Amino acid sequence: TQLLEQSPQFLSIQEGENLTVYCNSSSVFSSLQWYRQEPGEGPVLLVTVVTGGEVKKLKRLTFQFGDARKDSSLHITAAQPGDTGLYLCAGAGSGGSNYKLTFGKGTLLTVNP
Amino acid sequence: NAGVMQNPRHLVRRRGQEARLRCSPMKGHSHVYWYRQLPEEGLKFMVYLQKENIIDESGMPKERFSAEFPKEGPSILRIQQVVRGDSAAYFCASKVGPGTGELFFGEGSRLTVL
Numbered sequence: 001t002q003l004l005e006q007s008p009q010f011l012s013i014q015e016g017e018n019l020t021v022y023c024n025s026s027s028v029f030s031s032l033q034w035y036r037q038e039p040g041e042g043p044v045l046l047v048t049v050v051t052g053g054e055v056k057k058l059k060r061l062t063f064q065f066g067d068a069r070k071d072s073s074l075h076i077t078a079a080q081p082g083d084t085g086l087y088l089c090a091g092a093g094s095g096g097s098n099y100k101l102t103f104g105k106g107t108l109l110t111v112n113p
Numbered sequence: 114n115a116g117v118m119q120n121p122r123h124l125v126r127r128r129g130q131e132a133r134l135r136c137s138p139m140k141g142h143s144h145v146y147w148y149r150q151l152p153e154e155g156l157k158f159m160v161y162l163q164k165e166n167i168i169d170e171s172g173m174p175k176e177r178f179s180a181e182f183p184k185e186g187p188s189i190l191r192i193q194q195v196v197r198g199d200s201a202a203y204f205c206a207s208k209v210g211p212g213t214g215e216l217f218f219g220e221g222s223r224l225t226v227l
Contacts (some may be wrong), residue, residue: 009153011201033216038185042117042204042218088156099211100169103148 003027004091004104012110016078021087021107024071029091030098032065032072037086037106079111115140117207117219118187125225131200132192134222138207144217145188147173147180150202159203162188163211195226 005024012074013019023032030049035043047056049065056063060083060100071091086108090101118137126132138145147159158172162182173180177195182188192199202223206216 040220042206042220044218045215048215090156099144099161100158101146101216102158103156105153 004102004109006089006104008086008107009105010108010110012112013079015080015111015113017111018075018077019079020073020075021109022071022073023089023104025091026070027032027071027091028094030069032069033062033092033101034072034074034089035088035090036082038087043088044052049086056093076109079109081111081113084109084111117142117205119203119205119219119222121222122220123223123225125227126195127227128196129194132195132204132224132226133194134190134205136188136190136219136225137209138188138205138206139217142207142209142217142222143166144208144210145182146206146208147188147190148204148206150204150221156204159190192224195224197226200224200226 002069007022033048034046037043047063052066052067052069060077063074064073086106088103090103092098093100120135143164145162148156149159150156160173160180161169165184177193179191202221204218204221206218208214208216
């Protein structure tokens, strides 16, 4: 069974601060996705990373996939209250099970004005 | 261009009753997933379906739970004889085809078992 550990579980910061959340596993994933979920809604895809060492930027968000494709990080620069939400990482299996996404438990981020 | 539509959004059942959750995928999507989410436990894979086929139901309890995605109409997740432990948010997601394409999630159905 592939497991994804996310840390920290909870993070409360002030507007303008930077932060990094982590997603770690002992398993190799064919790709890894980051989602953001707001209360009462479904997760929304932010990015997909596929290649080991890959870095993708989405405005103030920077995503990195580890060289061994076992871990990933999300860095937010100058956080804003609108960034508040549950951030989930999800790994896709290899080979014939690449359709199945395994989710971490998430990092609940609160950005205070 | 409607997204993934789930209904009901909220459902209350008493122990022993049946719960039926419906999911209409995005237009043009023929692959549907069901996930269950409990507080502080994350999203757990339940079942993956293609029209008229169950591809992978390894995450779904063998008893009381069933899922279908007929040729016409929405996908249905059915829970018979519900128990309190079934209380959770159930999310449906759809994608265009097989492989690792982007998943689009619905807003979820929140089941409360009294």
